[in-house]
Amino acid sequence: MRNKYLHALFRTPSGAVGSLTLLLIIALAVVGPLLWHDAAQAENVTNLNLGVSRDHLFGTDGLGRDVFARTMVATRLSLLLAVGAAVVGAILGYVVGIVIAVLPAQLRRVCLAAVDVSLSFPVILLAIVFVAMFGGGTTSTIVAIGIAFAPPLARLSSNLALAESRKEYFRIARTLGVPTRTLLPRYLLANIAEPLLLTFFYAIGSALVAVSALSFLGIGVQPPSYDWGVLLVNGFTLLYVQPAAALGPAAMIVVTGIGLALVGEASARAANPRLAGARRRTAGDDAQNAQAAAEPTPDDPTSDDLVLDVRDLRVAFDTPAGEVVPVRGIDLRIRKGEVLGLVGESGSGKSMTALAIAGLAPANARVTTERCRFLGHAGTPAGLRSRRIGQRLAMVFQDPATSLNPAMRLGTQMTEAVRAGGVGRREAVERAVERLTDVRIPAPASRLRDFANQLSGGQRQRVMIAMGLMTEPALIVADEPTTALDVTVQAQVLSVLRDVNVRSGASVLLISHDMSVIAQMCSKVAVMYAGAIVEYGDTADVVHRPQHPYTRALLASVITLDHSAESEAPAEPGGVAPSADGRNRPGGCSYLARCPIASERCADEIPPLMQGAAGEVACWNMADKEQLV
Amino acid sequence: MAEEAAVVSRPTQQLSSRAGWSDIKARHPWLVFLLSRVARLVVVCALLLVGTFLMVRLMPGDPARRILGLQATPEAVELTRHRLGLDRPQFEQLWSYCWNALHLDFGESFSQGVPVRELIAERFPKTVELAAAATMVLLIVGFGVGTLMAVLTRDGRRPRLDATYGTSMGALSAVPDFVLAALFAVVFGLYLKWFPVAGDNGLSSLTLPTLAVAIPGIGFLSRVVRAEALDVLSQNYVRTARAKRLTGRRIYIRHVMPNAAYGGVTLAGVSFASLVGGTVVVEQVFNWPGMGSALTSAVVNRDYPVVQAGVLLLGATVVIVNTLVDVLLAIVDPGALREN
Numbered sequence A: 001m002r003n004k005y006l007h008a009l010f011r012t013p014s015g016a017v018g019s020l021t022l023l024l025i026i027a028l029a030v031v032g033p034l035l036w037h038d039a040a041q042a043e044n045v046t047n048l049n050l051g052v053s054r055d056h057l058f059g060t061d062g063l064g065r066d067v068f069a070r071t072m073v074a075t076r077l078s079l080l081l082a083v084g085a086a087v088v089g090a091i092l093g094y095v096v097g098i099v100i101a102v103l104p105a106q107l108r109r110v111c112l113a114a115v116d117v118s119l120s121f122p123v124i125l126l127a128i129v130f131v132a133m134f135g136g137g138t139t140s141t142i143v144a145i146g147i148a149f150a151p152p153l154a155r156l157s158s159n160l161a162l163a164e165s166r167k168e169y170f171r172i173a174r175t176l177g178v179p180t181r182t183l184l185p186r187y188l189l190a191n192i193a194e195p196l197l198l199t200f201f202y203a204i205g206s207a208l209v210a211v212s213a214l215s216f217l218g219i220g221v222q223p224p225s226y227d228w229g230v231l232l233v234n235g236f237t238l239l240y241v242q243p244a245a246a247l248g249p250a251a252m253i254v255v256t257g258i259g260l261a262l263v264g265e266a267s268a269r270a271a272n273p274r275l276a277g278a279r280r281r282t283a284g285d286d287a288q289n290a291q292a293a294a295e296p297t298p299d300d301p302t303s304d305d306l307v308l309d310v311r312d313l314r315v316a317f318d319t320p321a322g323e324v325v326p327v328r329g330i331d332l333r334i335r336k337g338e339v340l341g342l343v344g345e346s347g348s349g350k351s352m353t354a355l356a357i358a359g360l361a362p363a364n365a366r367v368t369t370e371r372c373r374f375l376g377h378a379g380t381p382a383g384l385r386s387r388r389i390g391q392r393l394a395m396v397f398q399d400p401a402t403s404l405n406p407a408m409r410l411g412t413q414m415t416e417a418v419r420a421g422g423v424g425r426r427e428a429v430e431r432a433v434e435r436l437t438d439v440r441i442p443a444p445a446s447r448l449r450d451f452a453n454q455l456s457g458g459q460r461q462r463v464m465i466a467m468g469l470m471t472e473p474a475l476i477v478a479d480e481p482t483t484a485l486d487v488t489v490q491a492q493v494l495s496v497l498r499d500v501n502v503r504s505g506a507s508v509l510l511i512s513h514d515m516s517v518i519a520q521m522c523s524k525v526a527v528m529y530a531g532a533i534v535e536y537g538d539t540a541d542v543v544h545r546p547q548h549p550y551t552r553a554l555l556a557s558v559i560t561l562d563h564s565a566e567s568e569a570p571a572e573p574g575g576v577a578p579s580a581d582g583r584n585r586p587g588g589c590s591y592l593a594r595c596p597i598a599s600e601r602c603a604d605e606i607p608p609l610m611q612g613a614a615g616e617v618a619c620w621n622m623a624d625k626e627q628l629v
Numbered sequence B: 001m002a003e004e005a006a007v008v009s010r011p012t013q014q015l016s017s018r019a020g021w022s023d024i025k026a027r028h029p030w031l032v033f034l035l036s037r038v039a040r041l042v043v044v045c046a047l048l049l050v051g052t053f054l055m056v057r058l059m060p061g062d063p064a065r066r067i068l069g070l071q072a073t074p075e076a077v078e079l080t081r082h083r084l085g086l087d088r089p090q091f092e093q094l095w096s097y098c099w100n101a102l103h104l105d106f107g108e109s110f111s112q113g114v115p116v117r118e119l120i121a122e123r124f125p126k127t128v129e130l131a132a133a134a135t136m137v138l139l140i141v142g143f144g145v146g147t148l149m150a151v152l153t154r155d156g157r158r159p160r161l162d163a164t165y166g167t168s169m170g171a172l173s174a175v176p177d178f179v180l181a182a183l184f185a186v187v188f189g190l191y192l193k194w195f196p197v198a199g200d201n202g203l204s205s206l207t208l209p210t211l212a213v214a215i216p217g218i219g220f221l222s223r224v225v226r227a228e229a230l231d232v233l234s235q236n237y238v239r240t241a242r243a244k245r246l247t248g249r250r251i252y253i254r255h256v257m258p259n260a261a262y263g264g265v266t267l268a269g270v271s272f273a274s275l276v277g278g279t280v281v282v283e284q285v286f287n288w289p290g291m292g293s294a295l296t297s298a299v300v301n302r303d304y305p306v307v308q309a310g311v312l313l314l315g316a317t318v319v320i321v322n323t324l325v326d327v328l329l330a331i332v333d334p335g336a337l338r339e340n
């Protein structure tokens, strides 16, 4: 731990500057009073209120004393006061906070509410109250600021302790009968010590400011003692004559404060590596898109009834660990009215495919295609961002609870897209009511005034579908539309989707990990594995005569591939499934590690999609091989 | 804030197990919500009253002796004890203190001989003026910078700008308000002579104190706003809005901002509440005739009636503003109220 911190402190320039500054200040606090004490005390009537000179770096004060020397001497008291107040605050706050955390639930709530109320009062106001009670002076300053600092520290420590005590290991230890005497220090404190220490460090910085403020107001440190705050206010009375006398001590307060802040930030980064390096965004993705768009797209007579025709779609991310390629060159062709299923497990890249097609891939993704036509318009997926064409593609996302805006009425959300396209209000509302009726939402007109949280999960997803239908889409991309829903509601939503397909003639790209959902819904299916399509064909063929060993595995396990949501994070790390990461994958079949029928060739050559008995298959040892393309 | 709300609203949930109460709650969510907030307000104000009362009584030693100093004659001490009401039974003292405070009667100032009420009527609006102006600057700049940084650095764009921003905002929050105030007074008041250094002569005198109060908060606020905006930008409903091919402007104005407003209202309220009680030091620097400087000199002069009244008033303002924020939040997001 020590090493980690030291390393972090000096790794970044700001951390290094901060810690050097602090070391210097601490050294000053030790030697300052020894070196400058005499100079600080020496009064000299002939040298009153002198300006800055070589002999008096910060000038002299009303008694002719050297302000620079006094500032150096004051370092020790200022630091001691700050540390003292922080210690008092930390002891009070942490003890109160941890006691609150172990109280019975009822009592704990009351105490936390009380802490929260006291949190809302400014520190300086609380400090003034206590100074008014105890009178000014060094000790009462420490106590007053310490008490005023206790509430936030209590809140923090009780939050941490509560979170820790809810963890599994802690409960186990408790049920195993570990006595509280051991439980508290060994299990609880040991685990929250790090954040508490960090906060204590920050508290020193704030305490320095608060102590100086009290002294500045004349109710903190009392003469003849002096800290930076006292020097600052003394200098302030001379502002017109000799501003350096105020600016010198002020600079010391600021420099110390900044040093503490920088070191605090660096240690926080060390404690929480997630904060450490910002993710890097790939440069030049727009340029690549533009280049792809400029490529000639020869007209293909067979593509007339193709709604979507994408060739060699690739999505790549640059990460600190190297390039990650969640989608590695796939072709997708969807005909008018067709329902195409895209099936695969988590991390196979199917969600990223959907987002890329819709032009919604994350900003740091590099999306390239060899050819991309939507409704006969050549362009790039990103080109779909244009409203007129883009609105003919509707998206239905996995989680309807978060995909609808919680702060906007459903009616507004449904109509805003067509309203932006110039449709009048009345007409838009009428259309919304119609669409809600289409997806079998009861009392649609009154629903328009509701918010999303007033609907059930299944209703929300149907509203999402209805919302997509508002713009008369030619293609509906539904990404795991039923995964977040109850089994009973799933069937409802699927039948609505099929209805819509039949009635409006819109094609559907249905993405799912669930082979049974795909089998119910789709005429064609593409099986995706590790960023590539491994089998494509009529659903009946694929389901009854699977060619690729992965498809067979999928069908064997049916429904229960995974219940979890497919994450947008591109790669699936390690384990049995090969990583989608191009660097460390050998030049062979990506399914090799899991494949029961692998042969020698599989390790050396990547199998391309080849014509199989019925559909297309990417496997060297496919079940009914007929010919190579 | 949100957590506090959750904690406090728990008791009502407990009560709701009784059929009658849950019925009322379902039918009048607003009524129940407002009642619980008002109840909390009353409790906290009552605690403030008792607290300020005890403040003088719990002091080590005899308050009258503390006020007058060690050389005072016993007669003078006795007289002061009488003026403070210390010679009456404790409970009667508390009762009459509360009763008078509720009628805004805090007695006479020891040091100035005028009724505390008059002093406050003169000083308090000045502090509110300063705090309001500073809150406005704080919010406008804090939100502007925070949102801008969120948009510029989302998805890990411009990492160098991100790091520079983090460090400089951290440094900015390390500069205490009184140092900033002193600096401003020297630079803009003394050398450049753009603004007056002290007193209250309209808008030009308000400028420097306002900036000195607002700027240290900007470092903190803009970082919170940035985090909040980044969070909203990554929400699924923003992706939905993009899928609907709305213009960038509409997405920001209609989808991102209303949802960020929730945090915004909280921050605005909290900033104002903390500034009302936090202008003390800056008021002193610029000789601003507000509550803060009155409070400071009252502490120095041991003018306890003024201290009590000042703390009570500033404390009550903080609590009242926080309650208003809660109510505003419920208006912004009625859905949360229903779920509550």
Ligand code: SF4
Pocket: A549, A550, A589, A590, A591, A592, A595, A596, A597, A598, A599, A602, A607, A618, A619, A620, A621, A622
């Ligand atoms: S190519 Fe080889 S390893 Fe890959 S799926 Fe076919 S048989 Fe298995």
